[in-house]
Amino acid sequence: MANPTPARPNPTRKVLWIGAAVILLMAGWGTLGWYLTGGFKMAHEMPSVGGPFELIGTDGQTVTDRDFAGKPRAMFFGFTYCPDVCPTTLADVGTWLKALGDKADDIRFIFVSIDPERDTPQLIKDYLSAFDPRITGLTGSVQQVDAIKRNYRVYAKKVPTEDGDYTMDHTAGVYLFDKNGTFAGTVDYTEPAETAVKKIEAVLN
Ligand code: NI
Numbered sequence: 633m634a635n636p637t638p639a640r641p642n643p644t645r646k647v648l649w650i651g652a653a654v655i656l657l658m659a660g661w662g663t664l665g666w667y668l669t670g671g672f673k674m675a676h677e678m679p680s681v682g683g684p685f686e687l688i689g690t691d692g693q694t695v696t697d698r699d700f701a702g703k704p705r706a707m708f709f710g711f712t713y714c715p716d717v718c719p720t721t722l723a724d725v726g727t728w729l730k731a732l733g734d735k736a737d738d739i740r741f742i743f744v745s746i747d748p749e750r751d752t753p754q755l756i757k758d759y760l761s762a763f764d765p766r767i768t769g770l771t772g773s774v775q776q777v778d779a780i781k782r783n784y785r786v787y788a789k790k791v792p793t794e795d796g797d798y799t800m801d802h803t804a805g806v807y808l809f810d811k812n813g814t815f816a817g818t819v820d821y822t823e824p825a826e827t828a829v830k831k832i833e834a835v836l837n
Contacts, residue, residue, distance in 0.1 A: 681807065681815040685780040687744065687772040690757035695770055697813065704739045704835045705809040706819070709786045709802060711747035712759040717804045717821060718743075724828070725806070726764035731829045736766065738836050745771040746781060746788035747800050810835045 689695040706725070710718035722743065729736045743760065745751035748771050751759075756769035771777070781788055788802040804821035808831060816835045819828045 681783075681785050682809055682813055683783045685776070685783065687770040687776050687780065688753055690753045690760070690769045692753045695768075700740050700742075701813075702811055704811050704816075705742060705813070706739060706806050706832060706835075707742045707744060707784070707809070708806045709744045709746045709781070709784070709788065711745055711800045711802070712751050712755055713747065713799065714802075715799075717802070721804065721806065721821065722760070722763040722767065724822070724825070725767060727825050728829050728832060729764050729766055731825060732832065735833065735836055739832060740768060741766060742768045742770060744777075744780060745769075746777060746786065746802050748772055748774050748777040808832065808835045 684697045686694060686696045708721055708725075710721065712718075725741050729741065732739070741764075743756070745756060751771045753769075753771055756771050760767055760769045772780070780786070784807065786803045788800055790798045791801050792798050806819040806828075808816045808818065810816045817831060819831050
């Protein structure tokens with residue numbers, strides 16, 4: 633019985649391997665090219681979150697980002713008629729403030745209305761009186777609120793209700809900014825207090 637012929641390099645297979653290597657190399661080069669040109673540029677053109685704003689405080693006074701200069705900020709957006717997300721977040725903020733102890737003095741918590749047509753300064757003041765007094769409430773003209781929504785990448789939209797009124801669909805979560813006003817991430821809606829406080833402490837340093 634003859635032994636099977638020992639395997640010899642198969643020229644066809646070799647060509648296929650070289651072909652595969654060339655394709656992989658080209659794909660790799662293409663990805664690098666995309667990253668260095670389009671992708672890289674795109675990453676740098678990512679819209680930033682935050683920046684200057686001008687709004688109205690609960691005493692009817694003008695309040696701007698400059699009033700918080702040099703202090704870290706935690707900002708959240710909602711409306712006083714909100715049935716669930718806003719009261720829950722405001723109660724959570726109270727819990728975080730207590731957990732922060734003395735460190736709470738080093739950060740400002742700001743509630744911004746995204747329903748300026750209904751949320752007057754007085755209404756915001758009355759509404760916030762049920763929560764931690766260290767929370768700053770802000771509203772504004774429709775134009776002022778539109779501007780901060782745009783610059784802070786906040787989604788908010790009127791949703792008609794059956795009774796002819798409306799509610800607001802809006803971004804949940806708390807936006808954190810360091811003392812330079814640089815966006816430093818978010819605390820998610822109903823995030824456990826333990827991780828929320830850790831995130832807040834991180835922007836204090
Ligand atoms: Ni809400």
